[in-house]
Amino acid sequence: MDNPTALIVDDEPDIRELLELTLQRMDIDTVTAADLGQARNALATRNFQLCLADMRLPDGDGIDLVREIHEEHPGTPVAMITAHGNMETAIQALKAGAFDFVSKPVDLSVLRNLVVTALKLQEPGKQQICEDDQEDSQCPLRGASAAMDKVRSLISKLARSQAPVHITGESGTGKELAARLIHQLGPRNDNPFVAVNCGAIPHELMESELFGYKKGAFTGAVADKTGLFVEANGGTLFLDEVADLPLSMQVKLLRVIQEKMVRPVGATEELPINVRIISATHQNLAQRVQEEAFRQDLYYRLNVIELHMPSLRERPEDIPGLTQHLLENIASNYQQPVPELQPAALDALQHHPFPGNVRELENILERAFALCDDGIITLDDLGMLDLSVSPETGKAGQARLPGENLEDYLARIEKDILLEALEETGGNKTSAASRLGISFRSFRYRLGKLGIAGKDDEK
Structure with missing residues (x-):
């Protein structure tokens, strides 16, 4: 089998030579170019399995080359070489379609990890899963709606990149x-996927x-403990409910992302990490920024790169198929x-509003399965309130008031659910949050957003 070939684009001869030697020792053939013109000529004459390109070139911007390769040679991953500490430039490159970036002076261990990960994209695998909706497909994201088609298509693209992704x-x-799907379809799928709920860890x-x-x-540290960043090394770290991170921790996370190094508590030296970060939150993170x-x-x-997961209300046409699958x-x-x-x-x-989305649908069907007789699920088995009842009932599942917009309607339903949970727990917010399956911080945030004052929890 022929060796893979990489295109190296840099106007500094010393950098080109360093990159050439490093890649050749990894059994990768190389072609070099000193500017955009030479790079375009090389791309026109042969196929490459990888491209390493400097950000600043004599006849143009390396980001222009990223865009061209992304459009004309979509199977070729491009890694940008950026000035040390210039994260803004690196982010521009990632948004333009770069696979990843490496900073000058080039850390050869970081470069080797990047190259190995990039070349895995050329291996036959599962990258085509989820491109189309097929009910017998291995893709776990079900639904034939346009919204879900868009999600699956974007996930397939994100799997080929190492850019940080924020899922809303x-x-x-x-x-x-x-x-998990981004991780499974990508080149890191042989390494760990580590998920952490930031709202569930005490500050x-x-x-x-x-x-x-x-x-x-510290007191109680009787042995070394491996952190989640190191556990995820080589793979993906999923930071769920990242909006719940305290400000003091946000500073430290920022440094880890920029330096790709972590320092365990009590350690004198930093450890290099090779982790892709995917974050998520149900909160409006931009609004949280405005609120400081x-x-x-x-x-x-x-x-x-942002990936928005549509609510079940936005794709009601998917409910029959999802219901059958569940x-x-x-x-x-x-x-059975x-x-x-x-x-x-x-x-x-x-016609149900599903404030809990697919998770709520699954819970409703699990209950109905247990209660139904003769293998037939009736309306009563669902345990849902009659959706035709009067709005004056003031309960979740109520009809929309005349002229009421969707946001106000959903807020009214959410308020009813929160109040009902508080009533059932005697006003104890911790117990109410647990009953609804959300974190205490998330519950308290929702109360504040809707202007509900709950009793203080007992100490």
Whole structure:
């Protein structure tokens, strides 16, 4: 089998020679170019499995070359060589379609990791999964709607990049599922996918959880502990509910992203890391920046490319297919026949607002499966309120008021759910949050957003 070939584009002879020697020792053939013109000529005459390009060239900008290769040679990953510490330039390159970047002076271990990861994109694998919606497909993201077609298409593209991705969407829309799929379809899929819920870790433990610690670093540190960044080395670290990070931790995370190094608590030396970061939150991160609750510089580092997961309300045409798929999974788990769903029950599902999205749909069907008789799920089995009841009931599942817009309607439903949970727990916010399956911080944020004052929790 022929060696892969890389195109090296840099106007500094010493840098070209260093890159050539490094790649040739990895059994990679090289072609060099000193400017954009020479690079374009080389691209016109042969195919390359990788391109390393300097940001600043005598006859133009390296980002222009990134865009050209991205459009005309989409199978060739391009890594940019940027000035040290110039993250703004690196982010521009990633947004333009660069696979990754490496800073000058070039760290050869970082370069080798980058090259190995890039060449894995050329290997036959699962990259085509999820390009199209097929009900018998291996793709876990179901739905034939245009919204889901767009999501699957973008995920396939994101899997070929190392750019940080920020996934937005309401709770229950499948943000972690999307993150896992980006990892599985990408060149890091042989390495770990590590997920962490930032809202579930106490603030005082967050640094030691993410970065690890050395024995004796603090009381109770009886042995070294590996942090989640190191656990994810070579793979992907998924930071869920990243908006819940305290400001002190945001500063440290920013430095890790920029330097690609972590320092365990109590350690004297930093450890190099090779991790792709995918973050997610159901909150409006841009608004959190305006409220000075989230650092703007970290926001720009994390939100290089945004992936929005649509709510179930935005794709009601997917509910029948999703319902059937979930029922098949539930029946398989219990080793029982797949139940039949009565038309009235399906109609109710299609008109339900689903504030909990796909997760709520799954919970409703799990309950219905357990309660149904003779393998037939009726409207009563769903345990949902009659959607035709009067708005004056003041309960979730109520009809939309005349002239009421969607945001106000959903806010009213959410408020009812929160108040009901508080009532059932005697006003204890921690218990109410647990009952709804969300973090305490998220519950408190929702209360504040909707102007609800709950009782203080007992100490």
